[in-house]
Amino acid sequence: MATALRIGVVGGSIAGCAAAVAGSRAGADVTVYERSGAELQDRGFGIVIPPPLHRELVGSGYLDARMETAPVATRVWLTREPGGRSTRELARHSSPVTPCNWGLLWRSLRASAGAVRYLRGLPVTSVRETADGRAVITTAGGEETYDLVVGADGHASRTRQLLAPGLSPEPAGYPVWRGAIPLGALAGHPRELELLRGAWVTLGFPGGHGIFYLIPGGGPCHGPGDRLLAYAIYGRPPASWDTDADPGPYVRELAREHFPAAWAEIVARGTHRTTACHPVADVQVPRAARSPLLLAGDAAGVSRPHTASGAVKALQDALCLERVLREGPTVGAALERYADERTAAGAHLLELGRRMGRAQVDETPDWAAMGQGQVDAWFRGVLAGTRHYLYARPAPGG
Numbered sequence: 001m002a003t004a005l006r007i008g009v010v011g012g013s014i015a016g017c018a019a020a021v022a023g024s025r026a027g028a029d030v031t032v033y034e035r036s037g038a039e040l041q042d043r044g045f046g047i048v049i050p051p052p053l054h055r056e057l058v059g060s061g062y063l064d065a066r067m068e069t070a071p072v073a074t075r076v077w078l079t080r081e082p083g084g085r086s087t088r089e090l091a092r093h094s095s096p097v098t099p100c101n102w103g104l105l106w107r108s109l110r111a112s113a114g115a116v117r118y119l120r121g122l123p124v125t126s127v128r129e130t131a132d133g134r135a136v137i138t139t140a141g142g143e144e145t146y147d148l149v150v151g152a153d154g155h156a157s158r159t160r161q162l163l164a165p166g167l168s169p170e171p172a173g174y175p176v177w178r179g180a181i182p183l184g185a186l187a188g189h190p191r192e193l194e195l196l197r198g199a200w201v202t203l204g205f206p207g208g209h210g211i212f213y214l215i216p217g218g219g220p221c222h223g224p225g226d227r228l229l230a231y232a233i234y235g236r237p238p239a240s241w242d243t244d245a246d247p248g249p250y251v252r253e254l255a256r257e258h259f260p261a262a263w264a265e266i267v268a269r270g271t272h273r274t275t276a277c278h279p280v281a282d283v284q285v286p287r288a289a290r291s292p293l294l295l296a297g298d299a300a301g302v303s304r305p306h307t308a309s310g311a312v313k314a315l316q317d318a319l320c321l322e323r324v325l326r327e328g329p330t331v332g333a334a335l336e337r338y339a340d341e342r343t344a345a346g347a348h349l350l351e352l353g354r355r356m357g358r359a360q361v362d363e364t365p366d367w368a369a370m371g372q373g374q375v376d377a378w379f380r381g382v383l384a385g386t387r388h389y390l391y392a393r394p395a396p397g398g
C-alpha cells in the first residue's frame with residue numbers, strides 16, 4: 001500500500017525521525033520539516049529505554065548497534081540519614097534499563113532515516129485537510145500535499161489542535177530540573193561511582209526526589225570511560241522562585257538542603273553540561289490519528305517524566321506506524337489501528353505518571369522510615385496492578 005504514499009512529518013526530533021524511519025521502511029516517500037536550524041544532537045540529556053525495545057530497534061534497523069549505551073540492571077533507592085548527612089540505602093530491586101545519550105539516540109535515528117528529505121530550519125506554519133482526504137503542509141517555502149501528515153511537533157504541538165481542538169496540557173504544579181555533569185564530579189566519591197556503574201539511583205527527600213544514572217558521554221572517545229552523570233530532580237520551588245533564572249544555583253541549593261553530603265557535593269561540582277527546568281504537565285489526545293493525520297511522541301500525549309517513557313512511546317509509535325502501514329490495506333484502515341493501539345498506550349502512561357507524581361512529589365513518604373519491604377509495598381500501590389518496564393520484576397524477596 002505504502003509504495004506511492006507521500007508522508008509529511010512536522011518535527012524532526014526523536015518522534016519525527018523515528019516516524020521517518022518507519023515511513024521509509026514501509027516504502028513511503030517521506031519529508032521531515034524541522035523548525036530548528038541547529039543540530040538537535042547537541043541536546044545532551046539522558047534518556048532511558050527498556051532493553052527489549054533497544055534490541056528490537058537495533059534488530060529492525062532503527063538504531064545502529066554501535067550506538068553507545070550504558071546499561072544497568074538494578075535500581076537503588078537512597079535517602080539522607082535522619083539527623084545526619086550520610087547516605088542510607090532503603091531498597092534495591094531488579095530494574096534493567098538502557099540509558100542513552102539523547103544526542104546519540106537522535107543521531108542514530110537520523111542516520112537510519114537516511115534518504116528521507118529532512119528540511120532543517122523550516123517551521124511548518126499550518127496543516128490543513130483537503131476535500132479529497134489528503135493534507136497540505138504550509139511553510140515559508142510554499143505548500144506541499146501529502147497522503148499522510150505525522151504531527152511530531154512535541155509537547156506544545158500545534159498539529160494536536162487539528163485532532164483535539166482546545167486541548168491543552170494540565171500543569172502538574174511542579175517542575176523537573178534536568179542536566180548532565182562530567183564524570184569528574186564523582187572524583188573522591190568512589191562508592192557513589194561504583195554504585196552508578198551498576199545501578200540507577202533514586203534519591204528521596206521531603207517533597208521530591210532525584211534520579212541519577214550514567215549515560216554515554218557522546219565525545220570522541222567511546223567506551224565505558226566516556227560517561228556523563230545524568231540527573232532529573234523533582235520538587236516544588238518556593239513561590240518566589242524565578243522560572244526564567246539559571247536553574248543551576250537552585251539545584252545546588254536544593255541538594256545542599258536535602259541530599260546526603262556526598263550527593264550534594266557531586267551536584268555542586270563540575271560544569272553542568274546541560275541544565276534545564278521543564279514544567280511537568282499531563283496531556284493526552286482522545287484519539288491519536290484520524291486519516292490523513294496522525295500524532296506521534298509528545299504531540300500525541302505527554303506523561304510525567306517519572307515514567308521515563310516519552311521517548312519510549314515515540315519509538316513504539318514508530319514501530320506501530322511501520323507495521324500498520326505495511327498491513328494496510330488503506331491509509332484510513334492503518335491509521336484506525338494505530339489510533340486504537342497508541343491512544344490506549346498513552347492513556348495508560350498518563351495515569352501512571354500522575355500516580356508516580358503523587359507518590360514521589362506531592363505526598364512523599366517518610367523515606368527515612370522505609371526499608372525494602374515498605375518500598376516494594378508502596379510501589380506496588382503506585383503501579384495499582386499495571387505493569388511498567390522500570391518495575392519489570394519483583395524486588396528480591398518481594
Ligand SMILES: Cc1cc2nc3c(=O)[nH]c(=O)nc-3n(C[C@H](O)[C@H](O)[C@H](O)COP(=O)(O)OP(=O)(O)OC[C@H]3O[C@@H](n4cnc5c(N)ncnc54)[C@H](O)[C@@H]3O)c2cc1C
Pocket residue numbers: 010011012013014015016033034035036040046047048049122123124125152153154155158176177178232278296297298299305307308309310311312313314
Ligand atoms: C526530565 C525529563 C526526563 C525524561 N526522561 C525520559 C526517559 O528517561 N525516557 C523516555 O523515554 N523519555 C524521557 N523523557 C521524555 C522525552 O524526553 C520526550 O518525550 C521526547 O524527547 C519527546 O520527543 P518528541 O520528538 O515527541 O518531541 P520533541 O523532542 O519536543 O520534538 C519536537 C520537535 O518538533 C519541532 N517543531 C515544533 N513545532 C514545529 C513546527 N511548527 N514546524 C517544524 N518543527 C516543529 C521542534 O523544534 C522539535 O525539534 C524525559 C523528559 C523529561 C522532561
